[in-house]
Amino acid sequence: MIFRFSVLASGSTGNSLYIETEQHHLLIDCGLSGKKMIELLDQIDRKPEQIDGILITHEHSDHIKGLGVFARRFHTPVYANAKTWQAMADGIGEIPSEQKFEFAPNTIQDFGSLSIESFSVSHDAVDPMFYIIHDHGKQLALLTDLGYVSEHIKGLIQNSDAYIMEANHDTEMLMMGRYPWSVKRRILGDTGHISNDESGLALTEVLGNHTKKIYLAHLSRDNNMKELARMSVGQHLERVGLNLGQDIRLFDTDPEQATTLTAI
Structure with missing residues (x-):
């Protein structure tokens, strides 16, 4: 039973959290350049091809800067709420429809053994939400x-x-x-x-x-x-x-x- 995480980066210049179980390798936010995201994953001996989902908190650039490039290059599914999808469209470019998934605020989605709960917060974005990750x-x-x-x-x-x-x-x-x-x-x-x-x-x-x-x-x-x-x-x-x-x-x-x- 494995549930591990690493804060890949955090600050006004970019944010990303890595989470893994035996079944899934997820990112929450992708707020640095695609090149930097690959470098940060390499720091924890992980490959971008392993990432099988990216969950987004809100559309500010320090949370989505590398999202479009990363998702297109590695064909990674992306999860965000409907308003955030709309708000970040210009900032991330086109993502294939088969990679786009909705994760509504104040709901729970399961990723194998992980249950990830979204909750709304007060922040100056269109519909910001953060996450609680549950596992065993x-x-x-x-x-x-x-x-x-x-x-x-x-x-x-x-x-x-x-x-x-x-x-x-x-x-x-x-x-x-x-x-x-x-x-x-x-x-x-x-x-x-x-x-x-x-x-x-x-x-x-x-x-x-x-x-x-x-x-x-x-x-x-x-x-x-x-x-x-x-x-x-x-x-x-x-x-x-x-x-x-x-x-x-x-x-x-x-x-x-x-x-x-x-x-x-």
């Missing part, structure tokens, strides 16, 4: 682009074995930084991105006795640092009595380097 009682929650974590979402992702969780920015760095106010307001708003502190607070409300791993994702290049994100989120976890490194482990993600392929 194990659960991986992916949540990287949202303005806030609703009570409904907290219920869905409760007590996951692992989280890939947005920690986009340090609020003070953002406010003091070079971005124009319009961009700062967008990031801070209810359809923007959550901060390190917001991430840490949400995690304290959803972690359970199954939770062992948290991957901090989609860090801003300009308004965050890996060390700062780990420290901020870690302080919230320690505040509720968790022992970092023993009860739970925090991991970095990177825009250029895949995380180690690991079992859930």
